[in-house]
Amino acid sequence: xxxxxxxxxxxxxxxxxxxxxxxxxxxxxxxxxxxxxxxxxxxxxxxxxxxxxxxxxxxxxxxxxxxxxxxxxxxxxxxxxxxxxxxxxxxxxxxxxxxxxxxxxxxxxxxxxxxxxxxxxxxxxxxxxxxxxxxxxxxxxxxxxxxxxxxxxxxxxxxxxxxxxxxxxxxxxxxxxxxxxxxxxxxxxxxxxxxxxxxxxxxxxxxxxxxxxxxxxxxxxxxxxxxxxxxxxxxxxxxxxxxxxxxxxxxxxxxxxxxxxxxxxxxxxxxxxxxxxxxxxxxx
Amino acid sequence: xxxxxxxxxxxxxxxxxxxxxxxxxxxxxxxxxxxxxxxxxxxxxxxxxxxxxxxxxxxxxxxxxxxxxxxxxxxxxxxxxxxxxxxxxxxxxxxxxxxxxxxxxxxxxxxxxxxxxxxxxxxxxxxxxxxxxxxxxxxxxxxxxxxxxxxxxxxxxxxxxxxxxxxxxxxxxxxxxxxxxxxxxxxxxxxxxxxxxxxxxxxxxxxxxxxxxxxxxxxxxxxxxxxxxxxxxxxxxxxxxxxxxxxxxxxxxxxxxxxxxxxxxxxxxxxxxxxxxxxxxxxx
Amino acid sequence: xxxxxxxxxxxxxxxxxxxxxxxxxxxxxxxxxxxxxxxxxxxxxxxxxxxxxxxxxxxxxxxxxxxxxxxxxxxxxxxxxxxxxxxxxxxxxxxxxxxxxxxxxxxxxxxxxxxxxxxxxxxxxxxxxxxxxxxxxxxxxxxxxxxxxxxxxxxxxxxxxxxxxxxxxxxxxxxxxxxxxxxxxxxxxxxxxxxxxxxxxxxxxxxxxxxxxxxxxxxxxxxxxxxxxxxxxxxxxxxxxxxxxxxxxxxxxxxxxxxxxxxxxxxxxxxxxxxxxxxxxxxx
Numbered sequence: 122x123x124x125x126x127x128x129x130x131x132x133x134x135x136x137x138x139x140x141x142x143x144x145x146x147x148x149x150x151x152x153x154x155x156x157x158x159x160x161x162x163x164x165x166x167x168x169x170x171x172x173x174x175x176x177x178x179x180x181x182x183x184x185x186x187x188x189x190x191x192x193x194x195x196x197x198x199x200x201x202x203x204x205x206x207x208x209x210x211x212x213x214x215x216x217x218x219x220x221x222x223x224x225x226x227x228x229x230x231x232x233x234x235x236x237x238x239x240x241x242x243x244x245x246x247x248x249x250x251x252x253x254x255x256x257x258x259x260x261x262x263x264x265x266x267x268x269x270x271x272x273x274x275x276x277x278x279x280x281x282x283x284x285x286x287x288x289x290x291x292x293x294x295x296x297x298x299x300x301x302x303x304x305x306x307x308x309x310x311x312x313x314x315x316x317x318x319x320x321x322x323x324x325x326x327x328x329x330x331x332x333x334x335x336x337x338x339x340x341x342x343x344x345x346x347x348x349x350x351x352x353x354x355x356x357x358x359x360x361x362x363x364x365x366x367x368x369x370x371x372x373x374x375x376x377x378x379x380x381x382x383x384x385x386x387x388x389x390x391x392x393x394x395x396x397x398x399x400x401x402x403x404x405x
Numbered sequence: 406x407x408x409x410x411x412x413x414x415x416x417x418x419x420x421x422x423x424x425x426x427x428x429x430x431x432x433x434x435x436x437x438x439x440x441x442x443x444x445x446x447x448x449x450x451x452x453x454x455x456x457x458x459x460x461x462x463x464x465x466x467x468x469x470x471x472x473x474x475x476x477x478x479x480x481x482x483x484x485x486x487x488x489x490x491x492x493x494x495x496x497x498x499x500x501x502x503x504x505x506x507x508x509x510x511x512x513x514x515x516x517x518x519x520x521x522x523x524x525x526x527x528x529x530x531x532x533x534x535x536x537x538x539x540x541x542x543x544x545x546x547x548x549x550x551x552x553x554x555x556x557x558x559x560x561x562x563x564x565x566x567x568x569x570x571x572x573x574x575x576x577x578x579x580x581x582x583x584x585x586x587x588x589x590x591x592x593x594x595x596x597x598x599x600x601x602x603x604x605x606x607x608x609x610x611x612x613x614x615x616x617x618x619x620x621x622x623x624x625x626x627x628x629x630x631x632x633x634x635x636x637x638x639x640x641x642x643x644x645x646x647x648x649x650x651x652x653x654x655x656x657x658x659x660x661x662x663x664x665x666x667x668x669x670x671x672x673x674x675x676x677x678x679x680x681x682x683x684x685x686x687x688x689x
Numbered sequence: 690x691x692x693x694x695x696x697x698x699x700x701x702x703x704x705x706x707x708x709x710x711x712x713x714x715x716x717x718x719x720x721x722x723x724x725x726x727x728x729x730x731x732x733x734x735x736x737x738x739x740x741x742x743x744x745x746x747x748x749x750x751x752x753x754x755x756x757x758x759x760x761x762x763x764x765x766x767x768x769x770x771x772x773x774x775x776x777x778x779x780x781x782x783x784x785x786x787x788x789x790x791x792x793x794x795x796x797x798x799x800x801x802x803x804x805x806x807x808x809x810x811x812x813x814x815x816x817x818x819x820x821x822x823x824x825x826x827x828x829x830x831x832x833x834x835x836x837x838x839x840x841x842x843x844x845x846x847x848x849x850x851x852x853x854x855x856x857x858x859x860x861x862x863x864x865x866x867x868x869x870x871x872x873x874x875x876x877x878x879x880x881x882x883x884x885x886x887x888x889x890x891x892x893x894x895x896x897x898x899x900x901x902x903x904x905x906x907x908x909x910x911x912x913x914x915x916x917x918x919x920x921x922x923x924x925x926x927x928x929x930x931x932x933x934x935x936x937x938x939x940x941x942x943x944x945x946x947x948x949x950x951x952x953x954x955x956x957x958x959x960x961x962x963x964x965x966x967x968x969x970x971x972x973x
Contacts, residue, residue, distance in 0.1 A: 155441050155457050157723050161895035166939045171895065173723050173764050178799040186796070196457050198484055200766055228470070231462040325667070327445035327455065371450045372663030379940030383893070438725050439741050480741050482768055512754070515746040609951070611729035611739065655734045656947030 127303065128312060128398050129351040135387045137344050137352040142168035146342035149187035150335055151175040151205050153195025153224065156328035159375075160191075163332035166382040167356060169339035180204035181211040188342025190219035191335045192239065194232045202235060209242040218245035218341035218349075221287070222334035227256010240286040245346040247283055248291040248334045251276035251298075258282045273298040277313060281403055284311070288346040293333060294318060297354045300401070301347045311403045312347075316354045317395035319361015322374035329378070333357050351396070359393045360385050411587065412596060412682050413635040419671045421628050421636040426452035430626035433471035434619055435459040435489050437479025437508065440612035443659075444475075447616035450666040451640060453623035464488035465495040472626025474503035475619045476523065478516045486519060493526040502529035502625035502633075505571070506618035511540010524570040529630040531567055532575040532618040535560035535582075542566045557582040561597060565687055568595070572630040577617060578602060581638045584685070585631045595687040596631075600638045601679040603645015606658035613662070617641050635680070643677045644669050695871065696880060696966050697919040703955045705912050705920040710736035714910035717755035718903055719743040719773050721763025721792065724896035727943075728759075731900035734950040735924060737907035748772035749779040756910025757917075758787035759903045760807065762800045770803060777810040786813035786909035786917070789855070790902035795824010808854040813914040815851055816859040816902040819844035819866075826850045841866040845881060849971055852879070856914040861901060862886060865922045868969070869915045879971045880915075884922045885963035887929015890942035897946070901925050919964070927961045928953050 147170045150160055161171040174183035177200060184190060190212050192205050212219045221244040226236035236257055249257065251271035258279035276292035280300040283290045289301040297316040302309060323329045333353060340349035363385070364377035431454045434444055445455040458467035461484060468474060474496050476489050496503045505528040510520035520541055533541065535555035542563035560576035564584040567574045573585040581600040586593060607613045617637060624633035647669070648661035715738045718728055729739040742751035745768060752758060758780050760773050780787045789812040794804035804825055817825065819839035826847035844860035848868040851858045857869040865884040870877060891897045901921060908917035931953070932945035 153457065154438060154722060155445050155455075158442055158726055158895060161723050162893075162939065162943070165893045165895055171723075172793075173721070174793075174797070175764060176766050176799075178765075179797050182797060196459060197462075198460050225456075225458075229458070229463050229466060231460075325446075325449045327442060327449060370664035370667045371446065372660040372667075375446070375663075376660060376940040376944060379943075380938035383938045383940075437741065438722060439729050439739075440726075442726055480743060481746075482744050509740075509742075513742070513747050513750060515744075609730075609733045611726060611733055654948035654951045655730065656944040656951075659730070659947075660944060 129314070129348050131390065131394065133348060134352045134355050134394070135390050137340060137348055138356055138385070138390065139387070140343055141340060144343050145170050146188035146339050147172055147186060148335055148339045148342065149174055149183050149190045149208065150193075151180065151201060151208055152191060152193035152331060152335070155195060156193065156331035159328040160332040160335045162379055163382060164335055164339055166379045167336055167339065169336070171335070175201055175204050177203040177207055180208040184208050184211040184217055185215065187217065189338035189340070190217060191222065191338040192219060192244070193222040193224060193331050193334060194226055194236060195222070195224040195331060197232055197235065205239070209239060213242040218338070218346060220244055220246045220248060220334050220338040220341065222331060223247065223249050223253050223257045224331070225256070226253060244287045245341050246289045246291065246337050246350045247287045248293065248337055248350070250330060251292045251294055254283070254290060254292040255279045281311065289350040291337070291350055291354060293330060293354065295321075297358070299350055299354065301350070303347065311401050313399050313401045314351055315397045316351070316358050319358045320365035320374060322365065322368065322371050323361060325371040326375045326378070355390065355394050355396060356382070356385060359389050362393045363389065413598070413632050415674065415678065417632060418636045418639050418678070419674050421624060421632055422640055422669070422674065423671070424627055425624060428627050429454050430472035430623050431456055431470060432619055432623045432626065433458055433467050433474045433492065435464065435485060435492055436475060436477035436615060436619070439479060440477065440615035443612040444616040444619045446663055447666060448619055448623055450663045451620055451623065453620070455619070459485055459488050461487040461491055464492040468492050468495040468501055469499065471501065473622035473624070474501060475506065475622040476503060476528070477506040477508060477615050477618060478510055478520060479506070479508040479615060481516055481519065489523070493523060497526040502622070502630060504528055504530045504532060504618050504622040504625065506615055507531065507533050507537050507541045508615070509540070510537060528571045529625050530573045530575065530621050530634045531571045532577065532621055532634070534614060535576045535578055538567065538574060538576040539563045565595065573634040575621070575634055575638060577614060577638065579605070581642070583634055583638065585634070587631065595685045597683050597685045598635055599681045600635070600642050603642045604649035604658060606649065606652065606655050607645060609655040610659045610662070639674065639678050639680060640666070640669060643673050646677045647673065697882070697916050699958065699962065701916060702920045702923050702962070703958050705908060705916055706924055706953070706958070707955070708911055709908060712911050713738050714756035714907050715740055715754060716903055716907045716910065717742055717751050717758045717776065719748065719769065719776055720759060720761035720899060720903070723763060724761065724899035727896040728900040728903045730947055731950060732903055732907055734947045735904055735907065737904070739903070743769055743772050745771040745775055748776040752776050752779040752785055753783065755785065757906035757908070758785060759790065759906040760787060760812070761790040761792060761899050761902060762794055762804060763790070763792040763899060765800055765803065773807070777807060781810040786906065786914060788812055788814045788816060788902050788906040788909065790899055791815065791817050791821050791825045792899070793824070794821060812855045813909050814857040814859065814905050814918045815855050816861065816905055816918070818898060819860045819862055822851070822858060822860040823847045849879065857918040859905070859918055859922060861898060861922065863889075865926070867918055867922065869918070871915065879969045881967050881969045882919055883965045884919070884926050887926045888933035888942060890933065890936065890939050891929060893939040894943045894946070923958065923962050923964060924950070924953060927957050930961045931957065
């Protein structure tokens, strides 16, 4: 696991976003059936290139082409799980960043075990809603399946504990909470980044959370994991806020959100992004 | 099979709709690949919570979490069919309501046999278009696959015959025709409910019928099967009518429909809902 | 392989489009998971009837019901590939037209071999982006997976070489390039048709290329392969141009495109279609 360089700033977020649109990183998505179309459109509008190569025959080979990989446990099947294993083993081997989205891992034993096994291959980032992060860390039990019922602020302790396996953990929600660890020589620092989310309509648009995981993978293909996760969430939040201004129902919001992912520019980050970074104390 | 309490009225429809939005029942969807995203968004906008847990490893466990289940035969695969069997066996065991959508069951022998086998586990509601209801009842042959080519009025006899296996049968179309059986002590009554559908654009939006089946399952999670089926169709029809007023092509209609599923309120039911209930004579 | 009658003209394109809306051919789609919903909506709006019968148990039977079939290699799985083989063997046997969309066949060995095997069953039309056509013909290597990075003009030589297996090859892009062979007694003619594409937003809407392949299959169900391919691309280009006039971002474009596929009429073809037909010399 490579060291995380330093703490994201507004100017670095803006610069990273601009590079995404120039470089259009290729993202391999092994994801649930509900999300697959929306996720591809989110990546295309945001400035990346999706490839849903998710079969066991091709998953490992394609990891070499991809710049980032997202593994989403929403609707696992035996074949998809096999493909996931092959992809992340290869990704780990060749140091390709991958993102884990542990949907309902705390509620359902099969996928819970899968998620636990996958951690051994060190995702660059883990992204979920609060109940999923808590569930994955074994601190709670998600009783409502795929739904986001917990406040991300309650997931910080769980998120920190998952830093044993990854560089960054995001519990997204009304206010996204991201925790990360940076290493500076002998010094280890822990950070909590809060990003005000864009809209109360996000939970009413299926796969909007899943697609954020894919956008994190896209950014992880062009920068370090901490900057990637923060920039992806910032991009989402700003597009969401702009979309919310134009929509009063979920159908309109979903369409405007895709539009705004495409339109977001430096001035939008300056105007709409609300985020904070603080160092947090973590018991050794 | 539990008795069906009484005949739905406008006030009960309105009250049931309000409870849906408060309770947001969790719906387990084992459905076709075409419908999966639209169905999730329909449920979210309408006021329910979707969970596409559709693999054999988790389908039966999740039936315990879910308040309603929908089984849709649009694109069966060996693994999905296995998951369906496990889910409905468990649902039958623990008396969880489930809805059968027998897409093209009359046209294709494999899924026809599956649908016939599934009937033994007593769906609370069967929903299909007219040709599918006729096909399932063995009275006709659906020669155009997934398409809705028959008038629901022609499916009433077939629908009544299926009441041997279920509490409510819906043949949806330009005018939805629902038949149900109520038991009052020794007396058995049969009912025909007609609900004027919302828009000629529905057949041009893929998965709109499938997603209605899921909405029936959502309502079945909070009330009896008859009220659930009628309220779901009423919610759909009212949202469809409102959407139709704002759209003159299928792309706009699909988006406005999602918006209106979210917006529908008591006044809309009063203004837009056109339905009738009549007792029908059925030979013993 | 039947002879291709003659060269498409504007009046024949308009007449063919009108027949599509009258006849609403049934199209069997064996396609990737990303495309399946959008493809169905494209077919419905354009004037056809989709049926995603893509399992091994039913694929061959359904080929008898379908008027056209599309085989898309975007996300192959073992079961889907088996269904594809059964469908195209049957289609070949009963002379039902089918369209091959060889996504990333040049980049990934497994699907490359599949595509090569499928050619033995003579697709009526092969449709891909330039890099996929080049990849399939073995003339190049697609290094960016699902993306359209090559100019269709560079794919003409590759497309011509694929005429050994099919009647028409389309490399779609900013300007679609279609090549076809017509046989008139002893005389063989080769044609290059260029159709100016509709919008720079197409590459930002996932599955828009895949869905064009399905529309080719729809038209192939009602006319010869050459007319079918040209009319499908013309329908797409005209709808795309009209949609582009109303959209400045991908979310709006996708919705307007669905609307315009439905609205396109004879006057629109006359106003918006830009195409040319030229005979090309091909070494024997």
